[in-house]
Amino acid sequence: MSRNRKAGTVTIIPDLCIIDIAEEGKGVGKADELVVFVEKAVPGDVVDVRVVKKKKNFAEAVIEQLHKKSELRTDPFCQHFGTCGGCKWQHMEYDAQLKFKSKNVEAALQRLAKIDTTGMEPILGSAANKYYRNKLEYTFSNKRWLNKADMDERSAAPDADSPELEMNALGFHVPLRFDKILDIQHCYLQAEPSNTIRNELRDYALKAGLSFYDLRNHEGSLRNLIIRTSSTGEVMVAVVFAYVEQDQINGLMAHLKSRFPEITSLLYIVNQKKNDTIFDQEVRTYAGRDHIFEEMEGLKFKIGAKSFYQTNSDQAYELYKITKEFAGFSGDELVYDLYTGAGTIANFVARSVKQVIGIEYVPTAIEDAQFNSALNGIDNTLFYAGDMKDILTREFITEHGKPDVVITDPPRAGMHVDVVERLLEMEAEKIVYVSCNAATQARDLALLKEKYEVLRIKPVDMFPHTQHVENVVLLKFKGQQIKDL
Template sequence: MKKIPADKKFLQNIQVIDIAEEGKGVGKSDDLVIFIDKAVPGDIVDVELIRRKKKFYEGKIQNLVKPSEHRTEPFCEHFGVCGGCKWQHLTYDAQLQFKQKSVSDALQRLGKVDVSHMESILGSAESRYYRNKLEYTFSDKRWLTDGDMRNGETMEMNALGYHIPGRFDKILDIDHCYLQADPSNEIRNKVREYALKAGISFYNLKNHEGALRNLIIRTSSTGELMVIVVFAYADEEQIGGMMKFIATEFKSINSLLYIVNHKKNDTIFDQDIHTYCGADHIFENMDGLKFKIGPKSFYQTNSAQAFELYKIARDFADFKGDELVYDLYTGAGTIANFIAGKVKNVIGVEYVPTAIEDAKINSEINGIKNTSFFAGDMKDILNEDFISAHGKPDVVITDPPRAGMHPDVVKRLLEIEAEKIVYVSCNAATQARDIELLQAKYVVGRIKPVDMFPHTQHVENVVLLTIKV
């Protein structure tokens, strides 16, 4: 990183022309590309350059000369410090516009896809309190904001909230979060208050010391509530006291669980779950189907919009009723069970064995008899023997993680030659990369982005591919 000369540190009247994934506006001055913190496309700004990288500069707004029509006042007091909701300063209509553009650009540039027939993005009916799961972190290293430091008082250094971007050991103490509906905020704030009064230590992420580590809250469209407290080095009295407090204070909790995690990472998938009271699960409902949600279960975090996403995938497939469908990266079998009533058979494949067990249970509790689920690495399990044993699919639905599909999986899909592939993706760039390869035998049909995560850069996209005749 090269030092910026003092006489070139300030630029005036920079037009902001785009927005980057991390929420920074993109401006140009002659041949310079500048990523400007909290700038909005359409702004005209005076910029202070703060970093020089190889191909671009980073800067901050020194003076807002003319605000964009897309600019709006962020509604959260934590905006700009918290690592989430980085597009809050954009109107929601503008967010949808730029998400549509990001998908279109990726498909054209990386996938060589004709997007002239691309459908309009489906916005989320709710742009606040839309998440059904949040995870908070306890830390004895609270991030001090400018307001905290101006206060000048001795600050409480324990915090319960979110990681500061780029500072794994620093946690922003959260007062009110607009991502999850009540009683999420009340639970978090009262848990923190109890811990402070009881003198229970908060975790130190560098030294791996302390009693309280994480707080996970899951809600569902059925009104059910799950709370998981993750302890590190807590004694039985501290665990018992905290769990009794939560159970007494929040009688609406359906599933109250705890974990003791001594590992150096926060993942709970390899940890034992202890049920303090209630059930070890809650239920989600979608289109008349019940889905059992345990502490380790994967379920789309925007329940209402997940329903819309899956309806679009089902509509793109245009099932006639006699199809054999492969549901790749099936997770807990949500899509597989969702479409089972419209097809002859569904075969779901997923890497995580516990997710496959959830998928089987979800079929069982809904009385679904035409699904089969298999656990294994997709590139290994989807071989000739597997196809021979289970049949060639008429339709493949694939919903891979952000990294997209392994090249061997793409190669196998080209060999299978299913009549249709419905590709659901949370990363248009890797989706475009895979589609470019699939176009050797497939034609891109319908394309529709879906906004699952308002006020962030993230966007889902559904693409229909049909085998060439």
């Protein structure tokens, strides 16, 4: 390794070999004993890098010059790559993405839970790695992120008579800049009519003189846009306003209704809080229904503006099939479905078991779960809303019975330690642990190892071109033998 050199106060590390990729998606190299995390680097690259942050044992850097391209590199397909915070791995071949996602899951389970992963099953890739999302949320802002071309244009025409740059934007937050929005022209995450609706709404708002939200001063008319689509061909559009007149709302909504007759659920929300959450806000229906329907294996699921549903519908079906397979139901099981959300997994497995009891923190999600059971003629589900550690008590288990199988699909933070302790007390025959964060899953598995052994592990890629990955683990209680495995 060549010695580091300094250009003024800038540290340059030359000829750095990228040997791995970190869980957060950055390339990893080593300069002597210093671990260097490099934005947009791919294993196999040889690069000169500029250090932007340095700690005792690691540094963060950006590429100054690419000397040798990795064989795993490919050309990014999106014009917004590198500025937008999404799809950070689209410069790496998809097969390589799957390899490193699987490797990161394996490393987390080995390092944090001391689990033998030699029998880990191959990762299940996504059949579609573009236009796979069924939901996107955009932000309006009067502070558009200016790219190099914008800055060059501003510098070339500094006089007062030159036209001003358009500063309004509808798109995504720039990483680490909460008040700067990247104006999106085409997004490869959601299929049409998503892009057309977003661009038409932006154009209408600019022509109509509607103000875009100021994220610092909390002023302006237009705040957020939510677009949901389903495999049944239905489309939901929800526009979030802030400080606005009703006639402005009516004008915009009427334009969307006329321009896009395929919208089956046209909604709006007025949110004047300082945060963007809509769970405590009234959703008003302008046209159509207040929901759309998703369908999976003959089951229909109601999706509202506030509903939780896996954002990759096709891959969610694969994930649920794996969960059901891991559980190995015989037909007479009592199942607890923890963090049930809108009851998708609970309803998906209900016809294969005696009874499913779902628990979820969000009351509106439980309402959706109950509705979906009734919609599909499922009468062997019970749902409860509340904090998991407060609901899942000894008294609750005494009342409803000890489960044969527990399915748990917690948020990224994993399960509360009290919930893990309750699982250890329950001693269910099987636990199927679905996770979107291998590190917190491994932390919980390390505790569960007291009474459980890991039988199967299978990662599932729900989000191509990102570092995120789902992982399904089957655990069996050490004190019993599992039947029919």
